[in-house]
Amino acid sequence: MTFRQFAFNNVLRNKRIYAAYFLSSLFSVFVFFVYAIFAFHPALKAVHPGVTVGLHFAEGIIYVFSFIFVLVSMSAFLHSRKKEFGLMVMLGMTNQQLRKMVFLENVLIGFAATVSGVGIGLVFAKLILMTAESVLELKESLPFYMPWEAIFLTFGAFLLLFVVISFFTVWILKGNKLIDLIKGSAVPKNEPKASVLLSILAALLLAVGYGIALTVKGDQVIYAMIPVTIIVIIGTYFLFTQLSVFIINRLKKQKMLFWKKTNLVLFSDLANRMKDNARTFFFVAIVSTVAFTAIGTLVGFRFMFTNSLLEERQFTIEYNSKYGNEQEAEHIQIIEDELEGLAYEKLPLHIRNVSIPSMAEDYAPLTGIISESEYNALAKAGRKDDVQVSLDGNEAVYLYYHNEMLDPKEVEETRIVNFSGKEINQTAAFGSTLVRSYDSYFIVDDAYYDNITDFELETFYAFQVGDWKATADLGESLLEKLGVSETNGFSEYFSYSNLGYDWYVTNQSFGAVLFIGMFIGVVFFVAAGSFLYFRLYADLEEEQKKFSMISKIGLTDKELSRILTIQLGLLFFIPIVIAVIHGAVALTALKNMFNYSMLHSSALVLGSFSLIQIVYFFFIRHNYIKKIKSYLAN
Template sequence: MNLVDLSWRNMKRNFRLYTIYFISMFVGVVIYFTFSGLMFNEDVVAAIQNKENYKTVILIASIIVFLFIVCFILYANSFFMKQRKKEFGMYLLYGMKERQVATMVFFETLFLSAISVSSGILIGGLLSKFFGAVLMNLMHYNDDISFAFPLEAIVSTILLFALLIGIITIQSYFNVRRVQLVELFHAKEKIDKPFKFSMTLAILSIILITASYYTITISGDTDIWKDCFKETLFATTVALIVGTYLFFRQFSGWILQRMSQSKNYFNGTKMLWISSLRFSIRGNTVNFTFISLISAIVIFGVGFIAVDYAVKGEVVKKEYPNHIAFSSQGNETQKQIEQIMNDSHPIIGHETITGIQTEKIPNRKPFFSHPEYYTEDFYLFPESKLNAIVDLREVGEKVDLEGEEAIVLTRGLDEPKKYKSPQPEITLLEDNTFHIVEKIRYPLLSIPTSPGGNSNLQPSVLVISDEAFEYLKENHTLSSYEIYQIEDSKTSNDVSRKIFDIVMKAEGEGAYYSAYIDMHSIDTESSSLILFSVAFFAVIALFALGSVIYFKQLREATEEREHYAILRKIGVEDKEIKKIIGKQLLFVFLPPLILGLVHSWFLLYYTVILIIKDLPSLTTIIFSVMGLYVLIYLIFYVSSTSIYYKIINEKNTR
């Protein structure tokens, strides 16, 4: 029998163990190919406005995904090797050389990789339509995405996983080489000593976690955060990490010991699962700490990015309320433009506003927080036109001005700012002075845009009384602008391109043009890509974290077969054994999850929820992220209890 035959027989004999390893690699291939496939999918690339930015983000995300997958699969391989140490010891005892054992492992890895890569590419290609549709939905595009198996994605996947096979082989070789033969036979016979805890450290863990939470709650306007931000952030982070570690290392041991000292400790199966946990708590401390902290980071990251995605959509609506706006054109051109809109996105509202362009006003600091974002010349519009636009948009408050009163339209304000006496004054059109009575956030003419995403300075707009405007328009040139509201503006990319070309051709580069979809596309694309990538990272992280616990429990289940065999001999029924396993694994899965959720809630509540108050779907987003995380974690728990029970039953069924 040669090494290839031996490798194949090993895989068939230890099918369950190899299945776990195969799933780890298979999931890695599917996720990586999905990312690389999206980067080269022609339908997706054609729909994206900013193609270079898209490919750059997806490429970086693919690299990060692959590095994460490498670390996870190397961990899975390490677990796989430890489970087989006794088997390798037998091979070495029978005269096989370390190099031959490593070669056998190489063939096994090659077989598994060939199956996982081929099946992963197939499934990844089939899923590409789904994930492409998800991405399009996030970007609010209606483009159809077809099934795709881009050659570039296939080649890159094969090459990178071939590199991974080489890394795994080297790792396996050194794992076999550096362990002594005697150690191999006793690799599974090490048992943790009963856990000892310190009451002082147990209390300290709660103090540190509570202190870090308190510091987070005062992160708003307190001096400690303003004056010593970096130091406070570092101290809070360290306290949270150390507190979490001591919580599992000391406080959980105290809880278990208190439970073992209760009066009903010997009733039912309580003694069995508590004693088992007390012996294994030391070995699980680092894993629990790591899982809690990474869970908090993942939930906070996904929650924060999801909220950012939603907020950007709301901000674009506020800053670019005109679906399409441009300088007034001739009758024929105007009809042509309206026909283009009505062909695919029917007009639901239209208003023409007429204003007066003033001379340049270099000093605009009294009127704008960031005057560099606005034009030096002002545009004067009568109050009636602003009120007409309020009716058109059905958003905003109407104004009522008299005489020389004026309102400055700006952006970035949460609430209108009213000026009391003495009111700021502005002199325009030679000797016409106006008193600024209020500053409000209402872009009558929003920032000029182009379908490519470029923008220009926002027109500085001053709203004056109708009588003042009637007086001024007699001696000054008037400028008119067309403002349209259309149906389904989130999908009007093609319409915007066509109208932009017409307006620019008719009036040249100086013409005014602004469309909601232009900025919506750019902002939504970037935030969608980030959310999509972060969500994938979260799935990988969650899969890896769940697998860490999963592998750990499989190892413990294998080691405890004999213990459960003894329990069966003394009369413990299968129903009771299932309860023991369920309670034992619940203590393993639940505390890290709960602590991770609490950590993330404090971070999200005091850095996001309290700050962003005008987003109705905010809490829904946060709870959805947490709920999904808990659901996936629950699946790992149920799967672990099932496989744990099967493993401890194996010896009895033979």
Template sequence: MNIREFATKNVQRNAKAYFAYFISNTISAALLFSFTMIIFHPDFNVSILPNYLKNALNMTTIIAYLFLCFFVFYSISVFLKSRYKEFGILYIIGSSKKQVQKMIRIENMIISSSAAVVGILLGVIFSKILLAASGKLLGYDALGFYIPGKAMIITLSAFIIIGIVISAFCSFIIKEDKVLSLLKGTKRPRPEPKASVVLAIICVGLLAAGYYLSITCSEDTIPYRIIPVTIMVVVATYLLFSQLSVFIIKLLKKNRRLYMKKTTVLWVSNLLYRIKDNTRMFFLITITSTVALSAIGSVYAYWRDKEDQININFPQAFFYSDTYMNKAKVDLKVGFIENSLRNDGIEYTKVNEEIKFIIPNGDKEKVVVMKDEVYKKLASALFLNSISFNENETILAVPSIGSERKSIILDNMELQVVGNSNKRMIPTFYGDVYVVKDDLYEKINGVKCYFGVLNVNNYKDTLNICNDFYSNFGDDDGDEIYKNFLKAHILESTKIGYGVLLFIAIFIGLIFFVTTGSFLYNKCYMDVIEDKKKYKQLNKIGLTYTEIKKVLNIEIGVLFLLPYIVAVIHFAFAISSLKYAFDIKITVPALQVIGTMLIAQIIYFFIIRKNYLLEIKKSLL
């Protein structure tokens, strides 16, 4: 029997031992295939997407593939370390290092290619549901079923390449002297983990500072706080598992009444070593879970709140503006829309007026100045009550959020700000809009801008009119004065944009959660080998299976749920910054995301717990 036949037989005879690694690869293959199947769907026209969305899809594919490579490498490293005894026997009976590596390479290629095929089959089986759900997210009624040949070739090729590349790194994982030393039982006893009080205090301080900066940020400060807060939380997370958790468990050990109570002494002592030994894994799972939750939660919050945000930022169905010299061009566009609305039998209100751009004394950014007469016309069209004010006063034609100005100097005239509108009068693009008395408006020097406004009861019915408008007048961005805002078109573009981003976030989130879940599965697979011996000895001296089960429930529960709980806390503060900075409704989407992931994690915990306890019970018989 040659090495190739030996490796093939080894896989066939030890299917149970290879199962965890095979499942990890299969899930990864199914996820990659599903993503590429949707991206290459004939009805999903990527070319019409903006460049930033095309780049996001390309980057997602690269990130997903690199993370899957890392995940497969981690899985095989854990799997190979669990086979040290087997490799040691092969070395003893005369196998060379080259032969062992060749055997591993063949095994890895068999598992990778088989996992790719099974993953593709799973993707095809569930493709109908997946295409329907993803089509809804991407703004399509449903993506129809098709034979995804391109996605099959890409997935199969990707996993064959992964198998080849990962096999090349096996020599760094399997070292002959280490295998033989483990086989001979020369492993030294581990010293009790130590914790630094100073580092534990630093951990608490960094978390408190990071959380405080998150919930106190504003739209202006959030760009400057993202990086320092992220660094604080990442460092604090590592210290949480390596120092603070060990410090807390050692405090529990000092409480003799609690520590010496029944099986508490056993699970507290075990947790001390488990958490310290798994610091890097806990840290990795927590950070990736936080990233996944934050990505899905924030995009989902925007996606869910998109119509409300558009209604706030764009009060009218149609808004056009240009320099006063180009008044005829604005009237032409307004006339085109008016005729279209009449042809469709849609009632509308119309306002054609002017505003001025001016830089207030002491400021750098331009603001908009509006006549009181124009303000009242716009308020009436939007069914809002207008605010009265005196000659030396002004009001803001925007909501009060983010504006604390008490006075403003316009063209060397100081005016007191005495009120704010409940709703924006013109699109949010124009920033702060100050309303002044008509005679004062004429005295203020500024750049005149002529605008036309049309409003309807249900702007969503005007999408075809918006498309006709762009067909006739073109799709240009304009500048700070020359602008076109067509609300139905903006909503449709926003749906597509956030739909693609949400699809990307969910896909990346699934990869993170599935792979981190598999990290835990592989860790349990490694631990159960040692735990069988340990609990068998404890059972002989009187520890019952019921007590063992109680201890393992706590240990496995901490292993599975501790990183997720920390990730949820990080996520809660991260997504809260959206509420305080941008006034986004985040409570419902946050709870939905957390609840969904928590249910999935608990189900996964019960499955692993059941298999783990079954293995321990068998060893006691």
């Protein structure tokens, strides 16, 4: 048997330990390759050049994270195999041969993961492309193509990554002595101690960080973001390394709890395991927080922008013709021609702009007058229950455009306004987005309106269509026919907007961002779960021996399952619960920044990830208990 065959067989013999490492590496390669397929897709380049740049950026993030992930994983594997390496050295293997064997093993696993990741990506490429068409809401299809550029990029990048990681593992092994390798993880462990001062500091840092994040508002969130993040990260580190051990040691001193049933076995080495795995738990908590916050933010922004669009826009198509627009009749005819075959309602609102000298200091630009009947008809057709008005004689209602920049308290509810020698008695004022010309108006009695002279006429046309989402294509066509820009729909004499098309563009833009961010978040989350898997299985041999000795003094299968379930649950969910809390606080801070509730998106994201983690836990628990019991049965 050659040395290369020996290294290959060694990988097969340790397939239980290497399985999670191989699958996680394969997943990283797969996601990187999927991004590359989209980034190099000719159709996506033509339709969304900005998305391809984002995809390449996401690839860079995944690549850097994969490097850290693989390096830390390899360190855990080498630690679990120390005794095996020590026996090989005792049997005559030189240190150089040992390092060469580990190097070949890692390159072999890396090559297999790269080939498998690219292969699975090719198999599911068409399905993934079809899914992207739906998520991005593309009009053009994304046909399958042979992604040679993506294949070469993925192979080159990850083979280089695994070779570099292999050199790092050789360097890690270089300083180990034979006696350390032989002892492996069997060195007796002292009772872990926790600093009371650092434990209190952990609680204080987290409390201060949460307090600041939950109380700052508006732009203050931006200034508080970096210091709060640093405070919470430091607090989280001390939480796992000090506070958790302190709490466990305090619980062990409670005799009523410690000596109850199997709690003696449960708590006996829980502090040791928390201390040993503190860095892993810290890393898992931070990585999971990043995944929760990033995806929750993206989903929240999508909800925020699409809901804001619906709150502001009440009509499917809006056309505002300003004074001097000679194309008004022609444009309205074009819109009606495009709407032919659809059930729609046309609602014109004629605005008579007049001069109000007395308003020069307060509201000089707001000189529009609209009639009671046209306003009521428009309000009735809107998708909201807008206020209906009933006026008599010279009574008027002040209608101002409602936005976040205007404080309603600054608007006068009642006043007397004089124009053209006539007085208007303003009896009320209210804000609305019904007329989206971003100005404010006086609603007056029809008879009063008809007697107004010396004005500049502006006309607002609203077209209401039942299925407004179906007008996206029509809206894009009208942009071209009306000769306005796709970015704003404005010209010197008129403005035009279509709710269906704007909704489509907004969803498509955020769909692209979500598509990029979702995969990054999933990679982080899978990596976090994998780290927990690695740590649990790295200690499996030691746990098997411990429970083998305990079972000889009468530990039943039911008690064994209960102890392992509680212990695994604590080790598995503590970092995830901390990450959920961190993520919820971060999303609450974003809510305070934008003055928009992200409860729906937060619950959706955190709930989904929590559910996945619970399913993952039961899968790990089943296999872990099965391996412990299988060892005890032999």
